[in-house]
Amino acid sequence: MIRVEKLRKVYKVGGEKVVALDNVSVEIEKGEFCCIVGTSGSGKSTLLNxxxxxxxxxxxxxxxNGQLVNKMTEKELAVFRQNNIGFIFQSYNLMPTMTAVENVAFPLMFKGVPQKIREKRARKILAEMxxxxxxxxKPREMSGGQQQRVGIARAFVSKPKVIFADEPTGNLDSATTEQVMKMLLDISQKNDITFVMVTHDPELAKMARRVITLKDGRVINDTRDGVSLLEEDEKIAESFEEETAGEQPEKQAEDEQPVQVPGEQEVSNGHSQAISQ
Amino acid sequence: MKISDLLKLSLDNLKRRKGRTFLTVLGVVIGTCSIVMMVSIGVALDKSYDDMMEGMGDLTLIEVYNWSSSGTDTQSMTDKVIEGFSDIPGVRVATPLYRPSQLSMQCASGTNDKYKTYADIIGLNERALADYGYELKEGRFPTATDKEYTVIVGENFAYNFTNQRKQYPNNMVQPIPDENGVIPKPFVDVLNDDIRLQGYTWDENGEKLRIEKEIKVVGVLKGDTSKGYETMYGMIMNLEDLIKLEKEYMKANDIKDPNRGKERSYSQAAVKVNSIEDVEAVTKRIEDQGYQTYSMSSIRNEMKKQTQVIQLILGGLGSISLLVSAIGIANTMTMAIYERTKEIGIMKVLGCELKDIKNMFLAEAAGIGFLGGIVGIVICYGLSALLNTLGASLAGAVTGGVKLSIIPVWLAAFGMGFSTFIGILSGYVPALRAVKITALSAIRHD
Incomplete structure (x- = not known):
């Protein structure tokens, strides 16, 4: 379903190169509930992005799903997201001016679904939750747990194939966290949706069958039901090497990476730290 | 994304920041008002010029003169040359306008020439009469089958006659209503009474009748000074009859024909064109042949050019404030994009396409422009009415019914269209900026 081959990401921070991800190869199967775990700066959020x-x-x-995501144009990505991907944010990211129903129906608006139909679907899923x-x-009239459930409903409403979640319980108390986690596990299993979430909490990761652990941009552990998959990951990397051996070497040399604006970079750094706290 | 959803989203966004939207719209209202009011004053000015010109003369008439530009080398404007004028495209009719310089005759009517007047005769090609634009009040135009000296006269020609037996002021009747509102009848019924043209000579023995011609008046013209004095008090005769009459008169008075032996040349001709649009081209053709022209249209064109310049200046002044309001829109949109960076990022993550994001912001900017345009136009109609009442009471009788400000439908439509266009234009750069916001900012701006 999701196949990652020898992924590498290098940021430039003030003239210095920081390797955020190095040589990451994993494959996540259809319908799998997968947690990416790691400490701050391990590269887990970068991998999710x-x-x-x-x-x-x-x-x-x-x-x-066999489509090369990293080569897509912005336009292709937009259509791809409409049809295949749901996203759950740590800080819910609901539209402040819209009601719960409108927020949940929002992604369907981009697909051109008429208002009546999309709001009917939104009501149905909200009722289920x-x-x-x-x-x-409106969002500000709801508790954090309720807001995140609206966010989850929004991710599921267009029946995507994959849902990505970035610390979905990061802003919730422990009781609500458990509720929300159970709900996520339940819905994704029922709908056979591949679920990938990032968390810094190893306890939370224990609820998932598949756990990928990152440290300093590398996969240090990869288990399904407690069985290590590191050898299989190595095979993916090898197949990538063979595949690209005959091709021209990748032109995207690290030096050609566009220089990051320092300001933007700081925000990004600040963010990854915020997550780990 | 559906257009209805896009518009609703944009409208909701405008409603979110009511205060700021209001102020930006206000800027556009002022801009629209200033540009529309300025142009409306220009339009009114143009209209008042047109009205004035219409009162002054026939716009489709070109007078042609044979004044040499050098002064010495007089070129001739013969029958043939004038014939040639009628072949120019757009010309309805061309005729010499012959005012006999040597002829001095009187009109007489009644027994023993009781009523008399001097005759101011002008000669035209009779077939030109109807086409020339003269309108009849009574009777008919002369035709080719009429006998010699069949004429038409001006509307008040009959009132020229004075009673030779009475003293001033009882010797004349004027076409002015009396206390009962009744216009008195003239001494002579020109269409029915016998009228004679008389040529006299004077010497120490007193005046002596040399020539007498019976004339027949078949039509009375509607007076219109724009078509010439003759329609009021003159007499119009077939050109050939008039030339013959002048010759006889000169012979009787022993006057030498100054043009003897030469082909006859006229000092003045009149060319009537089909429409105002033809005036310019025809005028040029005639002037290229070396003749001078005079037409109300050429004066009108000059005035048009002037009013256009005035309109342009007024419009330019008005557009300065619209420019300022355009900057206001751009500023508002840029602010909105900064504020909504995260939202835009979220929309991208949720699968909103770039063109939809761009169109959403363009629609917001266009909405500000459109709203400002509509309100501005409504205010303009009010201002225009106010200006016209105020102007009328100030200027009073001087301007009469002249308006100071006119907003035609095209100007209202233009005002709204232009302000919307300005909105879109000033929203364009901010919208492009919004498109460039990455989906990642949805996560970053925590």
Whole structure:
């Protein structure tokens, strides 16, 4: 379903190169619930961003459903996201002016689904998630747990093949965290959706069958039901080497990576630290 | 994404920041008002010029003169030359306008020439009469089958006659209503009474009748000074009859024909064109042949050019404030994009296409422009009405019904269209900026 081959990402920070991801090769199967675990600066968020096509890798490939995500144009990515991908954010990222129903129906608007149909679907999924009484509330009128459930409903509403979640429980208390996690596991299993989430909490990761552990940009552990998959990951990397051996060497040399604006970089750094706290 | 959804999204965004939207729209309102009001004043000015010109003369008439530009080398404007004028495309009719310089005759009517007047005769090709634009009040135009000296006269020609037996002021009747509002009848019924043209000579023995011709008046013209004095008080005769009459008169008075032996040349001709649009081209053709022309249209064109310049200056002044409001829109949109960076990122992550993001911001900017345009136009109609009432009461009788400001439908439509266009234009750069925001910013701006 998701296949990552020898992924490498290098940032330039003030003239210095920082390797965020190095030689990451993994394959996530269809319907799998996968946690990416690691400490701050381990590269887990960078990996997620690259899987979702939010950032381009310096080297390597990301394939989802056989499609090469890292080569897509912005336009192709937009259509690809409409049809294949759902996203859950740590800080919910709901539209502040819209009601719960409108927020959930929002992604369907981009697909051109008529208002009546998309809001009907949004109501249905919100009701299933126990938010029947909060349908017409705006985000600021809801608790964090309720807001995140709206965010989850928004990710599931267009029945995507993959859902990415970036610390979905990061802003929630432990009781709500458990509720939300159970809900995520339940819905993705019922709908046979591949679920990839990033967390810094190893306890939370234990709830997932598949756990990928990152440290300093490298995969240091990869287990399914406790069985290591590191050897298989190595095979993926080898197949990539063979595949690209005959081809021209990748032109995307690290030095040609566009220089990051320092300001932007700081925000990014600040963010990854914020997550780990 | 559906257009209806896009517009609703844009409208919701405008509603979110009501205060700021209001101020930006206000800027556009002022800009639209200033440009539309300025142009409306120009339009009114143009209209008042047109009205003035229409009162002054026939716009489709070109007078042609044979004044040499050098002064010495007089070129001739013969029948043939004038024939040639009628072949120019757009010309309806061309005729010499012959005012006999040597002829001095009187009109007489009644028994023993009781009523008399001097005759101011002008000669035209009779077939030109109807085409020339003269309008009849009574009777008909002369035709080729009429006998010699069949004429038409001006509307008030009959009032020229004075009673030779009475003293001033009882010797005349004027076409002015009396206290009962009744216009008195003239002494002579020109269409029915016998009228004679008389040529006299004077010497120490007193005046002596030399020539007498019976004339027949078949039509009375509607007076119109724009078509010439003759329509009021003159007499119009077939050109050939008039030339013959002048010759006889000169012979009787022993006057030498100054043009003897030469082909006859006229000092003045009139060319009537089909429409105002033809005036310019025809005028040029005639002037190229070396003749001088005079037409109301050429004066009108000059004035048009002037009013166009004035309109341009007024419009330019008005557009300065619209330019300022355009900067206001650009500023508002840029601010909105900074504020909504995260939202735009989220929209991208959720699968919103670039063109939809761009169009959303363009629609917001266009909305500001359109809203400002509509409100501006409504205010303009109010201002225009106010200006016209105020102007009328200030200027009073001087301007009469002249308006100071006119907003035609095209100007209103233009005002709205232009302000919307300005909105889109000033929203374009901010919209492109919005498109460049990366999906990653949805996560970054925590």
């Amino acid at each position: 690259m899987l979702a096509g939010l950032e381009k890798p310096t080297k390597g490939k990301v394939k989802i 126990g938010l029947g009484s909060r349908m017409n509330h």
